[in-house]
Each structure stands twice: as structure tokens, then as C-alpha cells.
Amino acid sequence: MTGASASIPPLTVDILLLFAIVAVALFLFVTEPVPIDITAIGVMVALIALEPWTRVDAATGVGGFSSSATVTVLAMFVLSEGIRQSGLINIIGGQIADRFGDSPFKQLLAVLGLSGGTAGFINNTPVVAIMIPMVLAISKQTGVSPSKLLMPVSFMAMLGGMLTLVGTSTSILASDVSARLIGHPFSMFEFTQLGLVVLLTGGVYLATVGPSLLPERIRIDEELIEEFEMTEYLTEVVVRGDSPFVGQTVYRSLESLDVDADIVQLVRNDRAFTEPLGPKEIREGDVLVLRTDRESLMTLVDAEGLDLAPDAEVTDEQLATETEAIDAETEQSLVEVVISPEASLIGETLETLNFRNRYDATVLAIRRGGRVIHARMDERHLRAGDTLLVQATEDTIRRLSNDRHFIVGGRLTRPDFRTRKIPIALGIVAAVVGLAAAGIAPILVTALGGIVAMVATGCVKPNEVYSAVDWGVIVLLAGLIPLGVSMERTGAAEWLASVVVASAGGFDAVIVLGLFYLFTALVTNVVSNNASVVLMIPVAVDTAEAIGADPFSFVLAVTFAASTAMLTPIGYQTNLMVYGPGGYKFTDFVRLGGPLQLLLTVVTTLEIVFFWGV
Template sequence: MPEVTPGMLVVFAIVAAALVLFVTEPLPIDISALGVLVALIVLEPWTHVDPATGVSGFSSAATLTVLAMFVLSEGIRQSGLINLVGAAVADRFGDSQFKQLLAVLGISGGTAGLINNTPVVAIMIPMVNTIAKRTGISPSKLLMPVSFIAMLGGTLTLIGTSTNILASDVSARLIDHPFSMFEFTSLGVLVLITGAVYLATIGRYLLPERVAVDDELIAEFDMAEYLTEVVVRPESPLVGKTIDQVLQETDLDVDIVQLVRGDQVFTEPLARKEVRPDDVFVLRTDRESLLELLDAEGLDLAPDAEVTEEVLTAEAEAIEPETDQSLVEVVVAPGASLVGETLETLNFRNRYDATVLAIRRGGEVIHARMDERRLRGGDTLLIQATEDTIRRFGADRNFVLARELTRPDFRTERIPVAVGIILGVVALAALDVLPIMVCALGGVVAMVATGCVKPGEIYEAVDWSVIVLLAGLIPLGVAMERTGGAEWLASLVVVGASDLAPVVILGAFYLFTALITNVISNNASVVLMIPVAVDTAEAIGAEPFSFVLAVTFAASTALMTPIGYQTNLMVYGPGGYRFTDFLRVGAPLQAILTVVTTLGIVTIWGV
């Protein structure tokens, strides 16, 4: 065993602090990664990370390539290609639940090999909901498989996930062996087929039916007890006040969803509407708050106080077609700028011209004190809004719309061009004509020059939290190497597993990486585990590249928790899943993939 040095202890302390921050998330993980970077530089005498090395992650080929891939993926998304394919599949296989499952698995898994899997899943969520309504299958039966297979599809090529690109960069630095474009495609196909077969057979029976497809949204979100109609009495103290004043002056948990005045129906924006006698309010509130309102504010229950989905949508349609109201589910995207904010601090009603009726967080539906709840990635908001507002939600990258939306602005005429640019990037990189970073950046220029992506869309397309996370974590791997921390951990593994065969140690690295990836970032897993895996392989006389691949593939299988990967969070709310649903469905697949991937690596590359 190498001697433990003060530098090792400092780096281990930074790693431990980073892991705690990643798991508990008191701050967004990209900000935590930035804190790690600063700590490494400040503690340079022990970490051996100087300022230039500390910020080198921002100029890393891996970081720039990942940034470029976000823009290339945006070009495909804006073309509407995946939507067109999905619509064709829904039309062709709409009569068979099993065929629909196979179809969504094929679209998600195959597409995720060439573009980022996050936009793929964002497109698939509304598509799955449409398919669910046609076939009568619960969307809970399809959404988790879509997320899982998109993850596994990312193992097909170098550009399938940011994890692969980062792992290639680390592998090049440690063993001078970067990944080529299709270097591990054979193993990726094996993994993808294994996952698809499992999800289409065993997995489909383990998946719950959390969301009933035939339920109206009012019933699905348990809104019956929280929506009612009241009439303003002539002597009410509310008369003469604006809706904004009414809401600001009350301490009760209440929202005014609609204002009905004679044959007119008013919805957002309501703030400046003045209350008049005999106005009818559609309220979102609980029973206790309602009783207090009736007593104190001069209100009476309307003769027919039951509020249905038709009340919230059809009435406005009949009276003012240009302001038709709809109910729709909107998912807060992981990494969205509004994560950590509340509806109150966002001034959500006025900012978006929409009323939030309920929040679904996994299997929990939240009705009370919603304005005070901090939003999380994956939260599903039940909103009432006009079609114009809903279209704005569909175009806002902070949200994922859980229903299909007609997009006349899709650049369908650019489909051949966008696909050609992606294929050109892949071909040039695969033939080693140019480095993948140069090919990807060139592809960005081509996407903008040909009109597939507008200049202003470039910066919106990039998930900057991922970029900052990569840049912050890359120097942590360097510190592990320079201080000897990776070598010490590898020695610990070798001593503890001295009686085990190399193939068993390889499988153990896969399994351990997969497990920690379920609670921390997949990119963090790669940065922390690859240096240890390489040193372990060299110490036992095994093939280092095989160990690099084991860690890389394991980091793409966060199958046991909704927080392990952002696509899991994206389907968490729309599927109505509980935390344990991921464990029940994902754990058996995780175990199967541990065996399949380990044996696949041994067969193809040796150990």
C-alpha cells in the first residue's frame, strides 16, 4: 500500500464533501462542482491543481464537444423529424399495446445513439401520452421504459451521451486511448437489445399503472375537493377591489381560477379585474379555507358548485373562442432556471398567464400551500391556460409539455439537411479525418448556416448546467491522479480482492459504479472511478481499457432511482411513479446488465 499523504487526505475530503452535496443538493450540482473547482485551486499546495489546470475543464475537448452536441440535437428537434416518426408509429401500431411498447423503445433507443437523450425523452413524453389515449394503456407503462432505453441507447456511439465523451477524454489522458466513434457499438447493441427484451417481457409486468388513461385531469390530480364556485354578495367587502388586491390581502390558501360575469368568462390575466356584485368565482382552495372565506368575505356557494373539466374549458370556448382555456400537464425540466424557486417568487400567474391547480411530485399530489413549495426538476404542474400560453410553454426549454402540440413552426423542409449534417459529423469523426471536437463544432456552424438552428437558439439549446458540471469535475480527476489518491484506492481494492479473478473485479467495478451513479451525477462517477479502475487494472495485470469501458457503461445505467439521471426525473411526474417503482423495475435490469456487460467486455476486449 502506498503511504497516505496530506495531499491525498485533502482530495479525499473534497471528494467526500462533493458527494454529500451531490446527494443532498442544497445547491444545484453544477454550482457544487464549481465549488469543488475553487477548493482545488485554493488548496493547490496539497491538490497540485494550479489555476490554469483548474479552469482547463472549460477548454477541454470533452466539454466543447458536449456543448456542440446540444446544438446538433437542437437542429434535429427543430426539424420535427422525431415527432413525424412518432406520429407515423402511433398511426400504424395504434391497435396493439405490445407493438406500441416495441415502437417507443425502438425510437428512443435508436435515436439516443446519435443525439442527446434528454431532448429525445422530452419529445417522447407527449407522444407516449397520445399513444396511451389511443391504446387505453396507462402512460406509466411506457414512460419509464422510454427513459431507460434512451439511457442504454446512449451507449451505441461516442456521441450518445456526455458521459461517453468525458470518459474518452479521461481515457486518452490516462492510457492514451480515446474512444473512436463506433469503438464500443457492438457492446452497445448488446446492452440495448438486452434492455429492450427485458422491458418488453419481464419489465412490462413489473411496471405499475399509476396514472389511469381514461381519467380526466381533474380526477387524475384529485381536484374534486379543491375546486368550487362561489357568488359575490352585493354587501361583500370584496366589491370594488381588484383580483390582485383580493389575493394579496388574504392569508388563506386560495386561487381565483375563473371569473364569470353574466355571459362573460374571464381567465388569466385577472389581476386588474374589479370585483362586482353577483360575480361568480371558480376557486381552488381547501374546505377549511372555503368556510372561512364564506364567513368573512361575503360569499355564497353557487347553486351548482361542482367544477368539472368542462366548466374550466368548454365555457370559455363557447363565449370567447379566442381565449379558449385548456388544462394541461407541464413538467419542470431538470436543470431549469426556475428549480428552487416558488410559484410566489416566480410570480407565476402574471409571468406565464397561467394558473397552477396542483403539483404532482412522483406519486404525491400537492394542493395545499403550493405557492410556498420550492419547485424541483421533474415536478408536474397541472395548469389552466389559453392555447397561446400552452404553445409558449411548449417552446420554453424550462418545461416539457406532457401533451402533443401542433407545431406549425417545425422546419420540416430542413430534415434532410439536419440529418445530413449529423451523418457528416459522425462520418468525419469515424474516419478520423478530424477530431470529434472539430467535427462537432463544424456541425454547429453548418446547422446555423443552413437555417436548421437560428443563431439565437444556440445558447438556449445548451444545457449550461452540464457544461459547468463537466468543467468543474475534470480537475477533480486530475487531483486524484497527481496526489496519488487514485493509486491508493486501487491498492486498497487489490489488497481486498487479491483472491478474486480479474473478471470478477471487472464486474465489481461495473456494479459499484452503477450503484453510485444512482445517487450522484453520471459524469461525477466517470471522473472518480476511471482513474481508480485504470490503476487497479494495471496493478493486477489486467487490460486497463476493459476497466475504462466497464465504468463508462455503468455510468449510463442509473436505473434504480428517479434522481440518478435527468431523463428519469423527466418521466417521474408524468408517470405518477413512486420512488420505489424505479427500484422494482430497474434493480433486476441492473443485475442482468452487470453480467451481460462484463461478459461482453471480456469477450470482445479481454481482461
């Protein structure tokens, strides 16, 4: 180790109070009793309210909303929306399915290349949102389980986001913190050479070692009914003449009964009726397809004048049938619908959302990772990454596909893609990146100009600008930025750095750099990546200065580590997005991500030393 070991300064009331705020925030980040962006606002309010000790006045506290990092991230969401609406990535996905469908290895390489390559220039979260339906469609065409592809897609999108400044909100925030602390913001391609090495390392690992480590959680040859373990939960009953159901609407028939059951289809004289089912009046002889468990089914049969239909076995084809109008527009389909991490309905239940009537769709099951939920679904609080098995018409499915709160599995194309705008959207993104890289204008200015250009050219409609932004991320950034300021002003960062220096016990600066990378990566797996950057960069900078190392190298180590949360599904948004569709267990992320996390710790640390020194 270079430099002298510093003595540990005394703990002041200011530092202790700030540590208490951080401890409460970390607890709330991990347990999530409220969304993490609300926790961030709570942190901001606490810092302002306790100004004499936290050194954060009102202007500094709300300054995160006007921070260049926050505004730039907001602008990048809109630019990413322009690419998404053009359908470019979906078109490439279709070509991958056609060209490499006969070779699982080539298919894996193509998918990894697409997710990693595109994430460097548009935000990696929408990249994965686009690629989930693409992977599910490819899987059905080629017979390769989506479990083998989706987690690698998420990991590559993370690593691809580190190719440029604008690939992820983490880098933009880190640049802002770095500029404030050491006067060195990131240029557009500041760390591209390191990002390429990291991306190639991850790509080789995922293409060679990855397939043997990832289990086949979802079998592609199964029908959706089997995949969601619905065989025991869907059955047909016949309405007898003495049933109290006769003369009642579907909506009223089950309303007063304390049973966990839904009527998902009504069959009358060989004609099937589905949504909207609520106002349909039940008649004698009607056949009802029920979603219920065995105990509730027996209660209904005994008390409500229903008989089990002979050979009552429900299939995908039976549920995906045409309704009364015998119209292609009213044909029912079964689809997987993933709840996006930015969805406003997270934390709600199907009941409070009035999901069935609001979306004209019936939820048959919920898959949360490797677990399938059937019982009391209406009472379950929805989470990001939940996969819903939905029965709906094509019109409803199109509406869900256009809603950024949902990712509809297996749907590669939409009729409303603005394919003629592809060259324009690409040109705008290239101009934003190029002008900032050439130093002609700051990225903040070029990105805002890109929003204007996207709207003026019709790549993004005016009413899509606000819906394109993940406001949870924006609020999270704005709420956490003053926490970093308080870490510096109170001396908390300096105190933690002195503890690190004292604990290092003469370790070489390269070892300390690697430990910072590893510790940040571990922290990021349980709290927000942006929170990790805000908390760790001030400590890393003070530690580097205390041991006579280059602070910028330590900033880079923390920045890259904060974008490689590969051990848990909750560590990064893209992991949550693939958790349900891949049917993964929590431990699957450790199985694939653990060795990669350690490999990247070594590779990233050595490459930082090689390119920038220490």
C-alpha cells in the same frame, strides 16, 4: 486473479484533504442544497485554493472549460436542437400512434425502438424531452397508462446513448479521461457492438418482463381534474352584495388574506373570464372558481361574504372554456407541463417567479412523482421533473411548448416545426458522425463545424444556439475535470486501487471487473453520472494495472455503468423527466430497474471480456 497484490501505500495529508473535498462534494450532490453544477464550481475553486496539496494550479483548474470533452458536449446540444426543431421525432411519434394504436405490445416495441435508436446519435436528454408529450398523446389515444411507457422510454434512451461516442455526455467525458490516463480515447463506434448487445438485452427485458413489474400509477380514463386529485380543491362560490370583494380586483381581493387560495376563473352572466384575471373587478353576483382546501374555503365563506354555489362541481370542460373575446385564441385548456432538468427556474417558487402574471397561466396542482401537492403551492421550491397542472390559453401553451424549460404533455405537433429542414439536419448530423468515424477530423472539429452548418442552413436560428445548450451540464463537466486530475496527481486513485486489490483477496480479474461495474452503477444512482466517471475511472485504471488486467476494459465497464442509473429517479436526468408525468413512486424504479441493473452487470461484464479481453 492475475498479478501480485500490492501493499497499501500510506495515507498522506494530500490524499486525506482530497478525500475530504470529495466527501463534501458527494454529500452536496446527494442532498442538493444548491444545484450540482454550483457544487462542481465549488470543487474547482477548492482544488485551486488548496493547490499545494491538491496539485491543481489555476490553469489546470479552469482547464475544464476548454477541454475537448466540454466543448464537444456543448456542440452536440446544438446539433440535437437542429433535429428537435425539425420535428422529425414528433412526426415519427404520430405515425406510431396511428399505426400501432390498436396493439399495446407493438406500441411498446415501437416506442422503445424510437427512444433507443435515436439516442445513439443525438443527446438522450432531448430525446426523452421530445418523447414525453408523444407518449402522453399516444396514451390518451390508445388507453394505455403512460406509467407503462415512460420509465421504459427513459431506460432505453440511457442504453441507446451507449451506441456511439456522441450519444451521451458521459461517454465523451470518459473518452477524454481515458485518453489522458492510458492514451486511448474512444473512436466514434469504439463500443457500438457492446452497446447493441446492451440495448437489445434491455429492450427484450422491458418488452417482456417490464409490463408486469410496472404498476398503472395514472389511469388514462380519468380527467385531469381527477388525475391531480383536484375534486376537493376546486369549488364555486357566489359573491354576495355585502362582500368586501365587491369593487376590488381579483389580484387585490386575496392579497391581504392569510388563506391558501387562488381565483382561477370568474363567471359573470354565463360568460367565463380567465387569464389575465388580476385586473378584473369583482361584482355582486359573480361566480368565482376557487382553488383552495376545505379549511380555507370555510374561512372565506364565513368572513368574506361568499356563498357556496349550488351543485358546485368543477370539471375539465368548465375550466377549458372560452373567455370574454369568444375567440379560439383565448380558449382555455388544461395541460400537464413538466419542468425540464435544464430549466433555470428550478429552485424558485411560483411566487418568486410571479408565474401567473409572467406566463399568463394558472397552476392548479403540482405532481412530484406519485405525490400531488395542493397546499401552499406558491411556497414550494420547484424541482426538475415536477408536473404542473396548468390552465392557460392556446397562445400561452404554444409559448410554453417553444420554451426548452418546459415539456408540454400531449402536444405532438407545433406549427413552427421546420419540417423542410429534416433532410438537411439529418445530413449534417450524419456528416459530423461520419467524418469523425472515418478519422478525417476529430469529433471536436466536426461537431463545431456542425454548429456552423446548422445555423447557416437555418436548421437552428442564431438566437437558439445558446438556449439549446444545457449550461448546467457544461459547468458540471468543467468543474469536475480537475478533480480527476487531482485524484491522479495526489496518489488518491492509486491508494484506492491498492485498497480494492487488497480487498479482492485473489478474485479473478473478471470478477473484479464486474464488481467495478456494479459499484459504479450504484454510485451513479445517487450522484451525477459524470461525477462517477471522473472519480471511478482513475481508480479502475490503477486497479487494472495492479492486477495485470487490461485498463481499457475497466474504463469501458465504468463508462457503461455510469450510464445505467436505473434504481432511483435522481440518478439520471431522463429518470427525473419521467418521474412526474408517470406518477411514479420512488420504489417503482427499484422494482423495474433493480433486476435490469443486475442483468446488465452480468451481460456487460461478459461482453467486455468477449470483445476486448481482460
